[in-house]
Amino acid sequence: MASARPPIGDPAEDVSKAAAPGEETLMQNSKVMTADEAIARIKDDDVIATTGFVQSCIPEMLHAALEKRFVETRAPRDLTLIMCAGAGDSKGLGTGRLHHEGLLKRVIAANFGRMPKVAEAAQNNKIQGYNLPQGVISKLYRSCASGSPGLFTKVGLHTYVDPRFGGGKVNTVTREDLVKLLEVEGQEWLFYKATPINVALIRATSADPLGNLSMEKECLTLDVLAQAMAAHNNGGVVIAQVERLVADGSIKPKDVKVPGILVDCVVVADPPEMHRMNYGVVYDPALAGEVRVTVDNLPTMALDxxxxxxxxxxxxxxxxxxxxxxxxxxxxxxxxxxxxxxxxxxxxxxxxxxxxxxxxxxxxxxxxxxxxxxxxxxxxxxxxxxxxxxxxxxxxxxxxxxxxxxxxxxxxxxxxxxxxxxxxxxxxxxxxxxxxxxxxxxxxxxxxxxxxxxxxxxxxxxxxxxxxxxxxxxxxxxxxxxxxxxxxxxxxxxxxxxxxxxxxxxxxxxxxxxxxxxxxxxxxxxxxxxxxxxAEGPMGLLADLLNEGLKDRISYDASRNLLSINLSAWAARKKADVADLQRAISEACTAAGRKVNAVVNQDGCRIAEDLYDQYADMVAYVNKHHYERMARYATSAITRTKLQDALRRRGLETRVYDSAEAAYASLGISAA
The missing domain is CATH 3.40.1080.10 (Glutaconate Coenzyme A-transferase)
Incomplete structure (x- = not known):
């Protein structure tokens, strides 16, 4: 790999020019080195955590240097790789570079799709493998950093990650249990064991002579701080790939994402392609948050x-x-x-x-x-x-x-x-x-x-x-x-x-x-x-989400003192929908000037599973304040059962009729 190139970009200044008298010792002890020198610090059997999300924020130069060292020297061997989301292009870049037989012994990852040859090795029992939830792995970095033995969570219960269904192991050579099922105060929890980390391969934009890192040109910050802290606190090595070096004091304290006390090696990416924002974009200031762009003219999708x-x-x-x-x-x-x-x-x-x-x-x-x-x-x-x-x-x-x-x-x-x-x-x-x-x-x-x-x-x-x-x-x-x-x-x-x-x-x-x-x-x-x-053209989605058409679903016949509420094909998808319905009914009844008889058509009406109790509370309110008598109907047996159960829990009239005729007849009113 090429040696570190000169610092670039404002406010960066050439470190050699910025050094004041008396700082020579600091400069001589600089953490800046080549990728090869940094990767040489990795030993056999080390546990490596690397950053990156799908195709973004990947320390490509570090992965390339690790691959180069192994191909040339057959070392380091038998590494454990820990990562969250896939970090590669699915064609050999990123962690896909680490597929060489003997380099990896074990992989703990949320995604294998971005490194297909590594996935193939796992499926062929050539390496041990665990497929665990991304968020769990992400939070386990903090467990490692704090010295905690692991993480309690319900995430993964009743999935293939649950020990009762495989514990996240991807093959038969993977035998150690990293996930345990435990009961705490009468509830089931999963405990994920933390794996101590020896090496963290991270990425940032700028580094100063002390190794302080900032991420102003990165699109995401991911877990670089937690990974660095996990490796450092375990006595390991933290290697940071950066785009540029800046003078001491150039990075404001609150802009330091990873403090230099955690960083052992700083590698400046050379050539610059090794530090692309992602594999398809060299740099986009809008994704980095440095500028705001107009988005009103996004392309319209074809109707497929x-x-x-x-x-x-x-x-x-x-x-x-x-x-x-x-x-x-x-x-x-x-x-x-x-x-x-x-x-x-x-x-x-x-x-x-x-x-x-x-x-x-x-x-x-x-x-x-x-x-x-x-x-x-x-x-x-x-x-x-x-x-x-x-x-x-x-x-x-x-x-x-x-x-x-x-x-x-x-x-x-x-x-x-x-x-x-x-x-x-x-x-x-x-x-x-x-x-x-x-x-x-x-x-x-x-x-x-x-x-x-x-x-x-x-x-x-x-x-x-x-x-x-x-x-x-x-x-x-x-x-x-x-x-x-x-x-x-x-x-x-x-x-x-x-x-x-x-x-x-x-x-x-x-x-x-x-x-x-x-x-x-x-x-x-x-x-x-x-x-x-x-159909082509706008659907009126906003009006639907705002329930602007609810008032058109409610009609009042003064001669019969009958309020008809047509909820056919209407959906209560969120709490606001139930509140909107209560408001519309209350307004119609207030306009009537007296308590009314009401018939509610709930044929094809969908109420979200967690909203039935709130819906029943709404029914209790309008019953008390606005209704003389009320009947509802739905042809779906499931809808009737769920409504009846919810109404019963509120001590309300539970009958839901299976036809409009039966509902109207119960009130002694003709449907016509």
Whole structure:
């Protein structure tokens, strides 16, 4: 590797010119060295933690130097690699460079997809491997730094990470248990064992002569501080790759991300390509937060299956809520929200630490243009694990009748869970989004109807998922709202598994849905998907999310003193929806000037699993203040049962009729 190049960029100054009299000793003891000199400090059997998120913030020069040393000298050998998200291009860069036989003995990672040859070695029992949740690994760095033996969390319960289902081990040669199931005060918890770290390979923008690091041109800060502290406090080595050197005092104290007391080696990237922002972007000041850019003219998505899915998922967005979007079909939700002018009412986040702004895609995935703030990855997972997310929209590779989802191991590939388990288990509500089948699916939209031109080769709705990355039963037990959105239909998670609740216009249930599933979902009274999803032009998403049409669903007949409330195909997706409904009913009844008889049509009405009690509280309020008598009906047996259970818990009239005629008859009023 080439030696360190001169410092660049304002306010950086040439260190040799900045040195004052009496500082020569400090300069002689500089931590700056070549990549080869730094990597020479790594010993056989060391445990290495490296930074990077997907294709961003990767210390490429350090990975390249480690690969070069091993290829030339066959040392160091039998290393343990610990990493969170994948850090590579899937073609050999990043941690993909570490595939050489003998270099690695064990890998503990959230994602293997970015280093396919390493994944192959794990699948062939050539190395030990653990696939653990990204947020857990991220927070374990702090456990290592503080001397804690590990981490207690519920993340991973009832998935393949749970010791009852494999403990996150990816092959048969991996025998040590890093995850234990424990009971604390009557509740199940997982305990993840911390692995002491000897070497931290981190990355920053600038370094001063003391080794203080700043990250002004990085798009994310990730876990560099926690990793450096973990290695240092274990008596290990911290090697930092930087873009430039700056004079002593150039970095303001609050801008120092990693203090020099933790840093042993500073390597200046040379050539500059070794320090690209990500593999597809050399540098983007908007992603670094140095400038703000105009985003009003983002490209509009073509009306294809991906946009249909993103559009339908967008109707679940909670205004003023905090959102996380996964890769693939889910990332189209951000585009749709922008098209529909909904973005100002949302706060998008990434598990990598970006909050607000416009989420980036492609090689920049994980970062954000015009971000409100960027926090460390482990802090973001504190927020996620604690229930801070209002909604997440994630992809799905496989789904079974119980609502289990697999994204980590399928089709003979070890991909890994990434942050999927951390996010899906702790978000208030979950939308899984993806095409109904995979591999060659082609659709057409004709006169507002969806037509399947060519079916995908692979089924996604299978009898049993290969690996449980998301447990449907666990989610149902927690009353977590979960739906599964495809281009042709929508399913909802219930206590008994998947229920088909929406079907696209033009789609035949037997021909286009059931014929391509390995199981039959519950089918009661599915409604048609919103026709606006299949038409060009704006959908009126913001008006829908604001419930501006609720007043049009309520009518009053003074001659019969009858209030008719039509909640057919309406959804209570968040607390604000229930509050909006109560307000609309109260306003209509106040205008009537007296207590009214009310009939409520709840046919096709969807109430989120965790909102039934709040909905029942709303019913109790309007009953007490506005209703003389009331009857409601729904053709779906599941809807009736859930409503009745919620009403019973509030001591209310529990009868939900199965037809409009029966509801009206109970009040002695004709339906006409």
């Amino acid at each position: 299956e991906r946009k249909i899915i993103a559009r339908r998922a967008s109707f679940e967005l909670p205004l003023n809520g905090v959102i996380n979007l996964g890769v693939g079909a889910p990332d189209g939700v951000a585009n749709v929200a922008n098209e529909e002018k909904v973005t100002p009412y949302l706060v998008m986040t990434t598990e990598a630490g970006a909050i607000g702004g416009v989420l980036a895609g492609g090689s920049s995935f994980g970062s954000s243009a015009n971000a409100h703030s960027i926090i460390d990855q482990n802090q973001m997972f504190d927020f996620y694990h604690g229930g801070g997310l209002d909604l997440t929209c994630l992809g799905m590779a496989e789904c079974d009748s119980l609502g289990n989802v697999n994204t980590s191991k399928f089709g003979g590939r070890l991909n890994g869970c990434g942050g999927f388990i951390d996010i899906s288990q702790n978000a208030r509500a979950v939308v899984f989004a993806g095409t109904f089948t995979a591999g060659g699916l082609k659709i057409a939209i004709e006169d507002g109807n969806l037509k399947i031109v060519q079916e995908g080769r692979a089924r996604k709705f299978v009898k049993q998922v290969e690996q449980v990355t998301f447990s449907g039963q666990y989610a149902a037990d927690k009353s977590q709202p979960v739906i599964y959105v495809t281009e042709r239909c929508v399913f909802q998670l219930t206590d008994h598994g998947l229920e088909l609740i929406e079907v696209a216009p033009g789609i035949d249930i037997e021909r286009d849905i059931l014929a391509h599933m390995a199981f039959k979902p519950h089918i009661h009274s599915p409604i048609a998907m919103n026709p606006a999803l299949f």
